[in-house]
Amino acid sequence: MFRNSGIISLPRPLERRVDTLAQSFMHQRLGSQMDFSTPEGEPALLPPNSVTWRIFKNPVALFIGGVTAVLLELAEPRVRDAIWQHSTFRSLALRRLQRTGLAALVTVYGPRSKAKAMI
Incomplete structure (x- = not known):
């Protein structure tokens, strides 16, 4: 799924474990597998050699x-109030963090059309 090309790389067994967990998470959230290393049918918004890809792979x-x-985000009172009052963060913090993570991954690695829809 992800090929770690950053300065700090994980040992191969740990990298495979992280990839497996990420694939499982994506399958649960998207209902199907999405190969973020080669978006199906169309390119991602940014090319694989972009700084964004390198940072997200680390x-x-x-x-x-x-x-x-x-x-x-939480340091700014207005943002903190908005998150607290108008989101599920208070009652479903883990689910909200998972959705945010998924949105970030799809935006960077997903096919252009899915990334634009997510944005």
Whole structure:
């Protein structure tokens, strides 16, 4: 699914495990498998050699960036209030985080038409 080409790479067995978990997650959410390394039928919004692809393929960078983004969102009172009052984050935090992760993956790696629909 993902080929780790970043500076920090995972040991091969761990990389395969992460790929398997991501495939399982995508299958549960999308109802079918989606190969993010080669979008079916049409190219992704960004090419495979883009900075975005390289960052998203690096689990360490993605984790640090994701946590940072959430903290920055929650630091702004108006954004925090909007999330708290107008989303399912309070009652379904894990599901909301999964949907956000899926949206990010589809936007970067998915076929252009699915990415645009997700956006």
